[in-house]
Structure formats: structure tokens, C-alpha cells
Amino acid sequence: RKEVEQDPGPFNVPEGATVAFNCTYSNSASQSFFWYRQDCRKEPKLLMSVYSSGNEDGRFTAQLNRASQYISLLIRDSKLSDSATYLCARGDSSYKLIFGSGTRLLVRP
Amino acid sequence: GAGVSQSPSNKVTEKGKDVELRCDPISGHTALYWYRQRLGQGLEFLIYFQGNSAPDKSGLPSDRFSAERTGESVSTLTIQRTQQEDSAVYLCASSLIPSGGRQETQYFGPGTRLLVL
Numbered sequence: 701r702k703e704v705e706q707d708p709g710p711f712n713v714p715e716g717a718t719v720a721f722n723c724t725y726s727n728s729a730s731q732s733f734f735w736y737r738q739d740c741r742k743e744p745k746l747l748m749s750v751y752s753s754g755n756e757d758g759r760f761t762a763q764l765n766r767a768s769q770y771i772s773l774l775i776r777d778s779k780l781s782d783s784a785t786y787l788c789a790r791g792d793s794s795y796k797l798i799f800g801s802g803t804r805l806l807v808r809p
Numbered sequence: 810g811a812g813v814s815q816s817p818s819n820k821v822t823e824k825g826k827d828v829e830l831r832c833d834p835i836s837g838h839t840a841l842y843w844y845r846q847r848l849g850q851g852l853e854f855l856i857y858f859q860g861n862s863a864p865d866k867s868g869l870p871s872d873r874f875s876a877e878r879t880g881e882s883v884s885t886l887t888i889q890r891t892q893q894e895d896s897a898v899y900l901c902a903s904s905l906i907p908s909g910g911r912q913e914t915q916y917f918g919p920g921t922r923l924l925v926l
Contacts, residue, residue, distance in 0.1 A: 704851070732912045743900060743917035744852070751911070787851055794907035795840060796865065797915060799851035 703727065706788050706800035714808055717778050721803045723788030724770045732791035733771045735762055737784045738802065744787055748773070778807045811835065813918035815901050821924045822891055830886045830921045834903030841884050842902045842915060843876060852900060858884060859906065891925045898922050 705724045713719045725733075732751050736744035748755050750771060754763040761774040775782055785802040792798050814833045822828050834841050839860055844852040854868040858878045869875070873891075878884040888895055902915040 706851075708849075734912075743919050745917070746914055749912075749914065789852075791912040792854075793865075794912060795842070795857050795859075795904075796854050797842075797844075797852070797912075798854070799844075801849070801851040 702800070703798045704788055704790055704800035706786075706803045708801060708803060710804040710806050712806045712808060713778055715778060715780060717807075718774065718776045719778055719805065720772055720774045721786055721788075721805075722770050722772050723800055723803075724768075725788075725790045725798075726769070727790065727792070727798075728766070728769060730790040730792070733762075733764060734789045734791070734797065735760075735771075735773050736787040736789060736799075738787055739784050747786070775805075778805075780807050780809065783807045813901055813903050813916055815899075815918040815921050817921055818919065819922045819924075821926065823926055824893060825890055827887065827889045828891055828923065830888075830899050830923070832884045832886070832901030832903075832918060834882065834884070834901070835916055837905075838903035838916075839881055839906045840904045840913065841878060842904075843884070843886050844900045844902065844917075845870075846898045846900060846920070848897075855886070855899075888923075891923075893925050896923055896925045 735747040738744040759776045788800040789797040841858040843855040857865040873889045876886045898920040900920045901918045904913040
């Protein structure tokens with residue numbers, strides 16, 4: 701089993717839709733989790749950090765479920781500009797990040 | 810301020826040649842990381858620098874890979890005798906030094922796209 705698993709998608713949704721991705725992880729000792737956004741042929745950019753049960757920033761909400769070992773990302777009122785690949789990562793020790801393979805989101809007009 | 814920069818942005822080389830990739834971290838960031846991203850995949854951790862020393866090299870795939878850092882600044886990743894499976898995007902990131910067991914935000918550079926023919 702991969703350490704961090706994500707549904708590769710693509711998730712194809714209309715503008716204004718709400719979409720959610722899940723990310724499962726195998727190491728129950730992990731304390732920190734991250735969602736990064738990566739545009740095509742660009743570097744990953746941090747979207748959200750999660751250290752406790754969840755985090756919210758505008759249209760984006762991340763929730764951590766330690767019992768089931770998954771973290772979700774919810775995007776409300778999706779915009780065309782949200783189209784990207786969303787990478788989930790867990791912190792391993794205090795510095796290393798273990799990434800999933802990413803979930804691709806396409807928002808159509 | 811300036812972000813993480815990497816050079817070259819693209820590199821095409823022939824199998825068996827050596828390549829050197831460069832990373833300039835954000836000024837003041839003592840922690841530096843190298844990751845590799847194969848097509849359609851997530852990022853694989855390669856090595857972590859704390860200052861000029863590398864307490865964790867566990868992700869380097871083979872002894873053909875090495876990295877160094879000088880002046881708590883620039884880092885170079887060297888791949889000797891390149892193979893086709895080394896083709897990937899090599900991403901560098903930097904951060905403040907992690908402390909108290911909590912991760913610091915890692916800021917990524919644009920990467921070097923390496924193609925080994």
C-alpha cells in the first residue's frame with residue numbers, strides 16, 4: 701500500500717460546483733498534513749496546512765479524520781482557475797514530506 | 810522577495826553523461842530539500858540539508874546521485890552516468906529550520922526538467 705494515496709481523477713465539474721477529494725495515509729503517527737496545488741508544468745504551491753482536525757480558508761476546507769486515516773479537501777463554488785492538480789502530503793519527522801500522486805481537477809464553464 | 814530559483818530549467822543529456830543541477834534557496838532559509846517528480850506522479854523525497862550538512866540522504870536512489878550545499882545557500886545535485894530512468898523533474902524547496910517537531914512551510918522552485926536520451 702502506498703504511504704499516501706489519492707484518486708488520480710480527473711474530476712470534471714461545472715463552475716460553481718462543490719467538489720471534494722480524499723487522501724488516505726498509512727502512518728498513524730503523522731502529525732501534519734498539507735494540500736499543495738500544482739499547475740501544469742509548474743512547481744507545487746502550498747494551499748493549506750492541517751495540524752489538528754481541520755482548516756478553512758475562504759472556499760477551501762480541509763478536514764482530518766485520524767481514526768480513518770484520511771484528509772479531505774473541499775472546494776466550494778469552484779472557479780475555472782481552480783483547475784489544477786491537488787497534491788496531498790503528510791509530514792514525516794519534522795522535515796520530510798511524503799506526497800501522494802495528486803488528484804486532477806477540471807472546472808468547465 | 811525572490812523565491813527559490815533553479816537552473817537550468819531544462820536539460821537534455823545523453824545516457825552515461827553526468828549532470829549538475831543547481832538550487833538557490835530563499836535567503837535566510839537554512840533548510841533545503843531536493844525532490845524528484847516523475848511524469849504523472851507525486852514528489853519523491855531525495856535529501857534534506859540543515860545548513861551545509863545533510864542529516865537525511867535516505868531518498869537518494871543510488872550512489873550515482875550526490876548533493877552538496879555551501880555557505881548555507883546554494884545547493885547542487887549531481888547525477889553521474891545518467892540513465893533513462895533518471896528522466897524527471899527535479900524540484901528544490903527551502904524553508905526555515907523546523908523546530909518543536911512542527912513542519913515549516915516548504916517553498917518550491919520551478920524545477921529542472923531532465924531528459925536522458
